Amino acid sequence: MQNEHTAVGPIGIFDSGYGGLTILEQVRKGLPQYDYLYLGDNARAPYGTRSFEIVYEFTKQAVLHLFDEGCSLVILACNTASAKALRSIQQNDLPRIAPDKRVLGVIRPTVEALSTLTHTGHIGILATPGTIQSHSYEMEIKKMYPSFEVYGQACPMWVPLVENNEAQGPGADYFVQKYIDELLAQSSAIDTVVLGCTHYPLLLDKIRRYLPPSVSVVVQGPLVTDRLDDYLHRHPEIESRCSKGGSCRYLTTESTAKFSEAATLFLNEPVEAERIVLG
Secondary structure, eight states: OOOTTTOOBOEEEEESSSTHHHHHHHHHHHOTTBOEEEEEOGGGOOOTTSOHHHHHHHHHHHHHHHHHTTOSEEEEOOHHHHHHTHHHIIIIIHHHHOTTOEEEOSHHHHHHTGGGTOSSOEEEEEEOHHHHHHTHHHHHHHHHOTTOEEEEEEOTTHHHHHHTTOTTSHHHHHHHHHHHHHHHTTOTTOOEEEEOSTTGGGGHHHHHHHSOTTSEEEOHHHHHHHHHHHHHHHOHHHHTTBOBSOOEEEEESSOHHHHHHHHHHHHSSOOOOEEOOOO
């Protein structure tokens, strides 16, 4: 019988809502050989306006559930959770409760790509209020690139627009243009803009419409996939415990019918989910 150090299981992908499905979609395209388990804490979303303490507690509950489901590696496909909970989980919780397991976020892989994209070193961040208030992108960027200037813009209406299936409607244009204009007003030298929320790719066409053509837009899914592939190659002890077969299960804390309807919008295919309770 396999023990906890050799047992294999799926790669866990967690988000507070549906946005992480955009990460899951890209990861499955790039690394189709692995099994995946997606968990959306949809009943308690959004996390973007919640306190550090609440986001940390909710995220830890989700991570522990994914560990119980057999995951040795969990990706926080949520910028707010990555900003407010990842470091505490990595530094304080894993050494004590699961030293053989790993939890990764989406902010660092995004920041690592910036040096190849910007010419001016002026970076704009479009994200939820919680991610902007955490200054996580600014701190990570300054750590890697001390000379870069970072400008954050909270976009509190973008997630509700996406989750209410209004991303392609004319009403979304007002809020997309509003937040982009407010970001660009902070500096005329911004030449690279990070979409710091996994919901935002569903607004990508409108975002590009209101940004100057010279501004690069950073979408996280492909970057996270590349970094995950690299991580697994560098850590064979973790890779060997990631099961292979190409399957994917979905867990949600809300009604399965609602999750399936919304997930179809993100993935362009029907999915079936299982309902769980966290906390």
